[in-house]
Amino acid sequence: MNKPVNPIELQFEDDGPLYAARKKVYPQSVSGTFRRIKWGLMAFCLGVYYLLPFVRWNRGLGAPDQAVLVDLPNSRFYFFFIELWPQEVYYFTGLLILAAIALFLMNSVGGRIWCGYLCPQTVWTDLFYAVERFVEGDRRERMRKDVAGGSFTPRRVAELALKHSIWLLIAWWTGGAWVLYFNDAPTLVKQLATFQAPMLAYIWIAILTATTYVLAGFMREQVCVYMCPWPRIQAALTDEWALNVTYKYDRGEKRTSLKKANELRALGEQVGDCIDCYQCVAVCPTGIDIRDGAQLDCIQCGLCIDACDTVMTKIGRETRLIGYDNDINIHRRQAGKPPIYRIVRPRTITYVCMIVGVGAIMLYALLTRTLLDVNVLHDRNPVAVKLSDGSIRNAYTVRLLNKRGFDRVIAIDIDGPHNATIHVVGVDSVTPDRPAIILGRDQTTELRVLVTAPAENNSEKSVPIRFRVTDIGLGEVASTTDNFVTP
């Protein structure tokens, strides 16, 4: 790739010790399309995160009425109309697969837009920067104040105190919102306020307050550049058609100051549109120069686009000198051809199909999943027992699951060996050969089930046997198969 380099500058930058001190970044405020998108997404993401625990969902008497709840003590996960049991954690596998493919899709469409717009690190850092700007002023002011770091005037101290207080408040509320997902939110808020919440809640709040404060307040872009593995993975996932934040050097070079450019243009010379004003660098939250080409540190936030667009508008030139673009188009333009944009192409179609496919499978599984379940485990030792009258008996451990929010009467039937009878230990059958038990709401129960069949009617060594459990009230049926074995 054609990469305009200023050797003198870079040499200076790298001529330091083996370990580099952090160069503090002072992103300047900016306004424009992408900034607006970022504000919108930030409001949406934070709104969802902070408010979701307070959304109620009526699940009937005795069941939690929180729309989204991770109920660890009872091993349940509630998400609006969905209630997941521990054995259904594979839905989370499905969600992770969906998330991964969605990330692939984003990458093939717009590069690392996850990093720039949706990543929690980006969202919270952005919020913390907004606070910093609000309290301390914009880039130049902050730089000036930092240079004059030694002079702690009362005003400066008050400013710093205010900034850190707001930061800590946000961080604390971030940790607080986190624990609300694991307990009934209104109750927990009350408990927290009166210092009666479980110790674990306070510990988690402390941990998340600390991490939010440190990561969004101090580590900032360092997390993206040095700590996060995603940039490496995501950078490897983009392809030549992906729209990455790109400096169109074909248009921008040779860069020179506005005045000089105008002079040169007047003389009919060829100059670029970039006036070397460094606005794109000033606004960049990772402190890089996008004009150096695609780089790992770029989180694709598009703020440099907004900055440069403002400049271009001011000097009366076409906007989008920096824009979501790719090298293919730069080369096409250089060759005098019109740029082409291909969002719909085999790769993106594949990803969309995969998302639709996995989503459909999950939805199907969700809609067809039973709220009554039966699992059977055959006794292995002994596999079969001969009774005094010569008949054969097999014993099974039967586990019943009632995922509904009310008690139910469940009858157990078997289809298996001829003339087989069934007995459940501890249950007196009301109707002969059809034991029925009461299964508590949202509960599982383990039964010892004995199935006896006369040997003379069943000459085969092993006969399939089906256990059918029926909710007598609703008629809901679940079944599973095993074998009936003759010694």
Added chain:
Amino acid sequence: MTEHNDIDHVSGKATTGHQWDGIKELNTPLPRWWVITFYITIVWAIGYWIVYPAWPMLRSHTTGILHYSSRAEVAVELANLEKIRGDKMVALGAAPLAEIEKDPALLALARARGKTVFGDNCAPCHGSGAAGAKGYPNLNDDDWLWGGTLDQILQTIQYGARSGHAKTHESAMLAFGKEGVLKRDQIVTVANYVRSLSGLPTSPGYDASAGAKIFADNCTACHGDAGKGNQELGAPNLTDKIWLYGSDEATLVETITNGRAGVMPAWVGRLDPSTIKALAVYVHSLGGGK
């Protein structure tokens, strides 16, 4: 770091001066906080060695100033578990035997506890699944020498059979041959008779009426007129399909000649009452319980 000022002319960056096969290493310094974090982890590790057990010595290991031991932690956990269990076992001990199976929670507890205790104490004879072996009754079937009700099972576990305990089940199968009560051919005849009782084929030349006569004279006292056995005496039912020692002629001849007197130890005093109770419920729930 060695002093040098080699600049890579492609990227314009300084190199570290290292070079492999003509490939130079650019100097991309780590951020300082990163390095500091690394040093902190080293300090942390050293602190860890001091506080926790860490280094193996020749015969033991350094114990650390906290004297922490995961084994001690397990011991504490186990003690806690015993305490929790204790409460539940008290509840089990207090419940009437007949009520335990009706209460799903108590039944589950009794079965769980019974299963473990069975595995530790009873499995050597009766097998881990209580399927028994030759001479050791299968506890899953419905044939009981001393009775299969909850109370009878409890009684047997507590005091055993021929265990020497004052309240044990007593009586034994006489050694008719050894004692000279029956002669060899009489024993063969009565063995065939016993086989016929449960529908098994008899040897050619066997005299049915002679067998019945010998049986009536010698065996009915314990096994009953029809050979249906007597649980008071631990005398097995000879008409059913279950045989403790085997049903072939040779085994029966052996049984009648030398007698049988299997021993079941008494568990009272060795296991606490609620554990024995749990055991009784477990055995009863295996399927044979009456």
